[in-house]
Amino acid sequence: MRQVSCKNCGATFPSGRERCPYCNTMTRTGSQKATRLRVSEAINRLFGIRDEAYESLSRMILAACLRSLVIVAVIILLAFGCAQLVDVSYTEDYEYDLRTQENIEWAEENLDKLEEAYAAGDFKTIELLSYQNHDVVYSWKHYPEYELQRVHRQIMEARFFNSYELRQVLYFLFKPEYYVGYRRMASVDEGVYEGLRQDVLDLMRQRGYTEEQLKDIFDRCVDSNGYLYAEDLEEFVKGGDDA
Secondary structure: OOEEEOOOOOOEEEOOOOEOOOOOOEOHHHHHHHHHHHHHHHHHHHHHHHHHHHHHHHHHHHHHHHHHHHHHHHHHHHHHHHHHHOOOOOOOOOOOOOOOHHHHHHHHHHHHHHHHHHHHOOHHHHHHHHHHOHHHHHHOOOHHHHHHHHHHHHHHHOOOOOHHHHHHHHHHHHOOHHHHOHHHHOOOOHHHHHHHHHHHHHHHHHOOOOHHHHHHHHHHHHHHHOOOOHHHHHHHOOOOOOO
């Protein structure tokens, strides 16, 4: 076996020992082994740091994704809630404050007049009272039916028939809440509305339309724009301005 000499005390001994058996000084073999051990430990620490970093980054990404999902969910819920609160019909379901002294006094003086005018079919008086205090009249229990009857009269008495008149007819037939609001439409007497609706259908049949054709026109235009525009209805007007 090859012999080596200790660099510290000069003693000779077989190679392969990590330390001198006489003075315990580390040999070259021991130094190399210790160095490899330190390098291995350093590498292991680096891998450990890398694994911890990956784990920490993964937790951060997951937390960020969860926060984003929560924010998106809150936005969707808020948007849905706002959409439920907003009435997109022409006449919105406002809640008027009728508790002001002015409104209270006006209602005490004029509600009986409204009732009498409605019973007599005196829509001119109702219209004049509405100009005086629209808040109270709009909240009046018969207002939705009065408004539908007002639109019905406009349709039946129109001197000309054009795209604007057709637009009014289509809303009256297939989306009457456009005029009175969704919630107020629920309070309308179905018999009253159906009678008015039948009058309009009869008038439109005289002009050459069937109910199916009118519904098809309504659906096609609403599906395209989400709303009825008079200019989109021009091609469907029969007879031009001659009602």
